[in-house]
Amino acid sequence: MTVLSNNRTSSNDQQGSSHQVTVATKYSRRPDDSGWLRIRLEPSGDDAYLCEYTKVTLLREKSGRTYFRVADGNSAHVGKEASMATQNANKYLLDDAPKGPATVKVKYSGSPVLVRSEVRGDENKQQWAIASFDGKTARVTLNSVWGYQYTPIPPGTHRIMAPDQSHANIPTSGYKAAHPGRIRCNDVWFPIEVEGTTGNSSRYIHIGHLSEGCVTFYELLKWNDIYDYLIDRRMKEGKGKYIGTLVVEK
Known part of the structure; x- marks a missing residue:
């Protein structure tokens, strides 16, 4: 897992309010035998899907959702911000990175x-x-x-x-x-x-x-x-x- 500290992000709607968060690298897993993990693109709210072992970087957690950026892969979603229910993110965004080629x-x-x-x-x-x-x-x-x-x-x-x-x-x-x-x-x-x-x-x-x-x-x-x-x-x-x-x- 890669951890980046001293990143700040707004924690509420009050101007200038922020809190320190830990930005971590995680890797997706499949929730079922379809092989695809459903995510929600932000801010559009559109559904999207990631294959297993796609790298994401966590951004913040708010109102029961975990927000992250799709950091790599071969999909059309690379570089985009997305989110999942935090309870699902804890299950399907994990630390173990892919092996070699x-x-x-x-x-x-x-x-x-x-x-x-x-x-x-x-x-x-x-x-x-x-x-x-x-x-x-x-x-x-x-x-x-x-x-x-x-x-x-x-x-x-x-x-x-x-x-x-x-x-x-x-x-x-x-x-x-x-x-x-x-x-x-x-x-x-x-x-x-x-x-x-x-x-x-x-x-x-x-x-x-x-x-x-x-x-x-x-x-x-x-x-x-x-x-x-x-x-x-x-x-x-x-x-x-x-x-x-x-x-x-x-």
């Missing part, structure tokens, strides 16, 4: 083959690969949609970015329903910055049986493993925007 290796496996998904029920030509991370492996598909702009991710050393926003708009709940109580955080996707480009390349590490040039965890019950490995990792550079590297080989 992650490394995920992906190795192509054969030529594309036509496969019927036992969850979706449709047939797609899958470009298989094996992902290796944290001493584990998982079968992934690098592409399922052909003849359009989608292609398997190219060999190279790419960067994995912190989650940007919920991807609940792209249905993956069926994969979760196929294994009741065994899959979580399926709407938390990890963007990929393809080597030689800057920012989100519209490719992600995510769960599913349909890939549009992403690293898609076809082996559904391995999703929790990759989520747990990636979510509390950050690279030093980038102010929390990057998680680590993705090494792709043919």
Whole structure:
């Protein structure tokens, strides 16, 4: 935890009235299996959401709410002031910082083959690969949609970015329903910055049986493993925007 002292802020509506506060660095946690922590942006009052291990700096506590600034990450809320009920802030804004950077290796496996998904029920030509991370492996598909702009991710050393926003708009709940109580955080996707480009390349590490040039965890019950490995990792550079590297080989 980083503590900054001798900061002063107004404590009430009386002009010139202030009190000393301690400004601390905290890191967000998920309250449930959605993977997203709801916050309230100030002063608009709009709801917003943070992924786990987003850094925040506490500003003040007033009327049962804790106010803070979103200090890093890959969301649109970085630098903005927000608040939570203090009882929730005490539960979900904690001291433990992320670990060092992650490394995920992906190795192509054969030529594309036509496969019927036992969850979706449709047939797609899958470009298989094996992902290796944290001493584990998982079968992934690098592409399922052909003849359009989608292609398997190219060999190279790419960067994995912190989650940007919920991807609940792209249905993956069926994969979760196929294994009741065994899959979580399926709407938390990890963007990929393809080597030689800057920012989100519209490719992600995510769960599913349909890939549009992403690293898609076809082996559904391995999703929790990759989520747990990636979510509390950050690279030093980038102010929390990057998680680590993705090494792709043919």
